[in-house]
Amino acid sequence: MKVKIFLTLLLSVSFFSCMTPPKNIVYFQDLDRYGQNIRMGSDSIAADPVIKKNDELLITVSATTLGQENVAQFNLPPLTYYSAGETNLQKPATIRTYIVDKNGQIDFPVIGQITLEGLTKMQAIALLKKLISDYINDPIINLRFMSFKINVLGEVRSPGFHYASNEKMSILDAIGYAGDLTLYGDRKNILLLRENSNGTIAHIRFDLTSADLYTSPYFYLQQNDIIIVEPNRTRQLDSKYGVADGYKFSIYSMVFSAVSIIASTFIAIISIGKGKN
Numbered sequence: 001m002k003v004k005i006f007l008t009l010l011l012s013v014s015f016f017s018c019m020t021p022p023k024n025i026v027y028f029q030d031l032d033r034y035g036q037n038i039r040m041g042s043d044s045i046a047a048d049p050v051i052k053k054n055d056e057l058l059i060t061v062s063a064t065t066l067g068q069e070n071v072a073q074f075n076l077p078p079l080t081y082y083s084a085g086e087t088n089l090q091k092p093a094t095i096r097t098y099i100v101d102k103n104g105q106i107d108f109p110v111i112g113q114i115t116l117e118g119l120t121k122m123q124a125i126a127l128l129k130k131l132i133s134d135y136i137n138d139p140i141i142n143l144r145f146m147s148f149k150i151n152v153l154g155e156v157r158s159p160g161f162h163y164a165s166n167e168k169m170s171i172l173d174a175i176g177y178a179g180d181l182t183l184y185g186d187r188k189n190i191l192l193l194r195e196n197s198n199g200t201i202a203h204i205r206f207d208l209t210s211a212d213l214y215t216s217p218y219f220y221l222q223q224n225d226i227i228i229v230e231p232n233r234t235r236q237l238d239s240k241y242g243v244a245d246g247y248k249f250s251i252y253s254m255v256f257s258a259v260s261i262i263a264s265t266f267i268a269i270i271s272i273g274k275g276k277n
Contacts, residue, residue, distance in 0.1 A: 024188060025183070027209060028208075028209065028210065029209050038211060038214045039215075040215060046168045046170075046220040047120075047220065048120035048122055048123075049145060049223060050118065050197070051100060051117055051118065051119050051120075051121070051124055052195075052224070053101070053102060053104055053117060054099065054100060055100045055145060055223065056100075056145070056147035057106065057116075057145060057146065058097050058098075058143070058144045059098055059106075059142070059144075060075055060141075060142045061074040061132060061139055061140070061141060061142075063138065063140060071136065073110055074108075074109050074110060075109070076097075076098075076109065077096070097146050103115070104118065105117070108128075108131075111131050111132070114127070114131065117197070118197060121143055125143050147224075148164045148167050149161045149162065149223060150162050150177075150224075150226075151224075151226045152174055152177070152226075152229070153229070154185065154227075154228045155182045155185030155186070155230070155232075155235065156175065156180065156185065164223075170219055170220050171190070171192070171206060171221060171227065173221075174227055175227070181229055184238075185229045185232065187207070187208040187232075189205055189207070189230055190205060190206040190227065190229055191204075191205055191227070192205070192218055192221075192227055193225070194224075194225050194226075204216075204218050
């Protein structure tokens with residue numbers, strides 16, 4: 001009788017452990033406690049990106065119809081590269097951009113060296129507009145980050161650099177660009193690395209299973225941020241024991257499941273036999 005009860009409980013535990021999805025896989029498990037809407041804090045709103053060393057910027061200057069003749073001198077002419085022996089005059093030109101140098105400056109036509117490091121996009125536009133206004137009335141400045149990229153590494157389906165098309169990328173966007181986490185990614189321990197302007201590295205951890213992520217001041221990313229998805233315990237054990245040991249564990253698991261099914265069937269047959277008697 002004790003053996004029967006033990007085998008029945010063992011089978012039940014095995015069955016429900018297979019049927020119940022792991023809690024560490026589901027995103028935002030506590031979302032309902034926020035009600036219908038989540039109020040994001042002021043620090044969670046996407047901030048105007050700040051210009052850093054080595055940023056690649058596309059800057060164009062335009063003006064009203066009356067000032068168009070003076071605009072060309074403030075725009076870099078496009079470049080067309082030809083390989084040896086090429087004569088195709090229809091080859092598309094390459095747009096030229098500015099690279100913020102190690103001193104945080106760009107070399108702008110007519111004006112010369114301009115320090116942009118540490119300025120937000122809107123502050124840089126305001127500075128350029130002020131400097132160019134000495135030559136053109138009411139200039140129109142367009143500035144765009146061409147290097148707003150995020151590096152996603154670890155247990156994701158498509159690791160590597162991913163680019164934002166509108167200078168706004170959340171941590172969820174970055175994970176989406178990377179093809180989502182694999183089943184072996186630790187969703188409770190996502191690591192964000194960010195280089196600060198003073199040369200230090202900030203490191204922040206996220207829990208994708210909690211809706212608190214939406215209230216984090218780091219929910220929206222900055223250019224050149226690095227996201228690392230660490231392996232969960234299952235992957236760590238696989239790495240520790242190796243493929244051969246993992247195969248052995250799989251065999252043991254299959255044998256255990258088969259024994260449980262056989263035992264359950266045997267118990268059912270005995271019960272039916274006793275019932276008929």
